[in-house]
Amino acid sequence: MLTLSGAPLLARFLLATSLLACGFANAGRPLTVDDANTDDAGSGHVEGWYARQPGRANTWTVAPAYAPIDGLELGALATRDRTAASTSQSLQAKWRITPSRENGCNSAAVLGVSQTRGQSGTTPFLNGLLTCSSTWGATHMNLGxxxxxxxxxxxxxxLAHEREWGQVTMHAEAFGQRLAKPTFQMGVRTNLARQLQVDATLGRINRETLFSVGLKQSF
Known part of the structure; x- marks a missing residue:
């Protein structure tokens, strides 16, 4: 298992982005833990953000998504690590298995594949999603x-929980993979306009501080 302290820049980037490739790839900003909901049929969104990742990697990401039919959302993601001069991409499909509920739980599944340019082979990923909503907010659970x-x-x-506070939605989450230390993160989002969202996160892993700022345009 690689360690962040001794790995070269490219190895650090691959380790950092492996968490995103584990089914978290296209989670709705600013969450990394995915929810079990999809966009309405015929609608979609484009997200873009800057992030400071483990190993002090500076990354820029663009992630469009579109729902051609009810309950099915197709997404893509492209990340450029300016620190290691490396680019990764992923494609995924999210299927909402049960209808979304304002009070109760619903499930979904994500199937996708990711690849880092210049590296041979691809990395398939599968993730099961569960979202439970109540007057206390929404809790999201992922296992993949x-x-x-x-x-x-x-x-x-x-594991993540988010709740609205007036015009602002805040969340706290933890995520990781087997044999690796977890990431703990908090985030906030609000709308600048009806379909334009601004968001940010602040987190910690292995004594490093992580952060991101982004925008989401719905259509």
Missing amino acids: AQRAPGGPGVGSWG
Whole structure:
């Protein structure tokens, strides 16, 4: 298992982004833990953000998503690590298995694949999602796995809770993968306009501070 302190820049980037590839790839900003909901049929969104990742990696990400039919959302993600001069991409499909509920739980599943440019092979990932909503907010639970080229399958997990406070929605979350230390993170989002969201996160992993700022445009 690679350690962040001794790995070269590219290895640090691959380790940092492996958490995102474990089914967290296209979680709705600013969450990393995914929710079990999809956009309405015929609608979608584009998210973009800057993040400081483990190993002091400076990354820029663009992630569009679109729901062609009710309960199915197709998404893509492209991340450029300016520190290691490396680019990764992923494609995924999210299927909402049960209808969303204002008071109660619903489930979904994500299937996707990611690849880092210049590296041979692809990394498939699968993630099960559960969202439970109430007057106290929404709790999201993820459980999944990924398999890097030539390597064994690695389990992943995530737990998050978010709640609205007036015009602002805040969340706290923890996520990680087997044999690695978890990431703890908090985030906030609000709308600048009806379909334009601004958001930010602040987190910690392995004594490092992580942060991100982003925008989300719905259509």
